[in-house]
Amino acid sequence: MSILLEDHVKLGNCNVFPHVKVGYRSYANETMIRSHTTIGRYCSIGRRCTLNAARHPTNWLSTHPFFCSIEENSYSKPYPEEEVTLQIGNDVWIGDNVVIMGGITIGDGAVIGAGAVVTKDVEPYQIVGGVPAKHIRYRFENEIVSKLLDMRWWQYREEFIVALPHDDIKAAIQMLQARIAVTAMDMVLPAHFRPFGTPQVLRSALSTAL
Numbered sequence: 001m002s003i004l005l006e007d008h009v010k011l012g013n014c015n016v017f018p019h020v021k022v023g024y025r026s027y028a029n030e031t032m033i034r035s036h037t038t039i040g041r042y043c044s045i046g047r048r049c050t051l052n053a054a055r056h057p058t059n060w061l062s063t064h065p066f067f068c069s070i071e072e073n074s075y076s077k078p079y080p081e082e083e084v085t086l087q088i089g090n091d092v093w094i095g096d097n098v099v100i101m102g103g104i105t106i107g108d109g110a111v112i113g114a115g116a117v118v119t120k121d122v123e124p125y126q127i128v129g130g131v132p133a134k135h136i137r138y139r140f141e142n143e144i145v146s147k148l149l150d151m152r153w154w155q156y157r158e159e160f161i162v163a164l165p166h167d168d169i170k171a172a173i174q175m176l177q178a179r180i181a182v183t184a185m186d187m188v189l190p191a192h193f194r195p196f197g198t199p200q201v202l203r204s205a206l207s208t209a210l
């Protein structure tokens with residue numbers, strides 16, 4: 001798998017490594033997205049973030065890549081030995097200057113405050129910040145979070161989710177539930193990833209910064 005993008009993805013001046021998937025309408029600017037990162041739909045990613053930060057061995061002779069990169073030295077041993085993945089859900093907002101380590105999951109609807117270093121899983125609709133990132137609050141009360149996770153609004157076509165009272169979460173949920181009851185099956189936007197670029201580190205300038 002190379003770089004796979006759904007429609008309307010904008011990666012302004014990002015370094016995107018191979019084995020990355022980005023979902024519908026998600027965007028990032030001046031950000032490094034390392035291999036084995038999956039980003040859901042409608043994610044907003046700030047400037048100068050690192051997603052799935054590289055690991056260097058801390059208990060080997062040296063932390064330098066010369067000893068763990070086959071390209072640099074054929075006697076070296078790969079580190080880490082296995083792929084490290086980063087899963088970012090849907091509708092996730094990541095502030096500027098955030099570093100997210102690999103091997104973790106950022107839940108749907110989560111918010112990562114500017115400047116955070118995220119070392120552990122973030123729950124759906126949780127807001128975290130700081131170094132290392134800690135809980136600040138949840139975006140909504142439990143009952144609302146479960147309804148949002150149940151309906152997964154990002155799975156639908158745009159025309160299904162526009163014209164809602166977006167700034168009134170209870171009314172928006174109510175209207176969505178009513179729509180889902182009638183037409184949901186016809187309105188699902190199937191996953192549609194298209195290959196982008198070459199399987200190398202790639203500087204993309206797909207759009208101007210948002």
Ligand SMILES: CC(C)(COP(=O)(O)OP(=O)(O)OC[C@H]1O[C@@H](n2cnc3c(N)ncnc32)[C@H](O)[C@@H]1OP(=O)(O)O)[C@@H](O)C(=O)NCCC(=O)NCCS
Nearest residue numbers: 045046047094095096111112113114115127128129130136
């Ligand atoms: C995380 C964030 C969303 C929180 O917003 P909020 O809910 O309005 O939070 P508040 O300002 O009410 O602060 C709540 C608490 O979190 C702390 N906090 C806020 N942002 C923080 C951050 N980035 N890191 C650590 N702590 C943070 C506040 O100091 C406050 O702590 P206290 O309760 O001990 O006083 C926001 O501060 C943020 O970082 N947004 C990203 C901005 C950005 O990068 N924009 C550009 C990219 S699109």
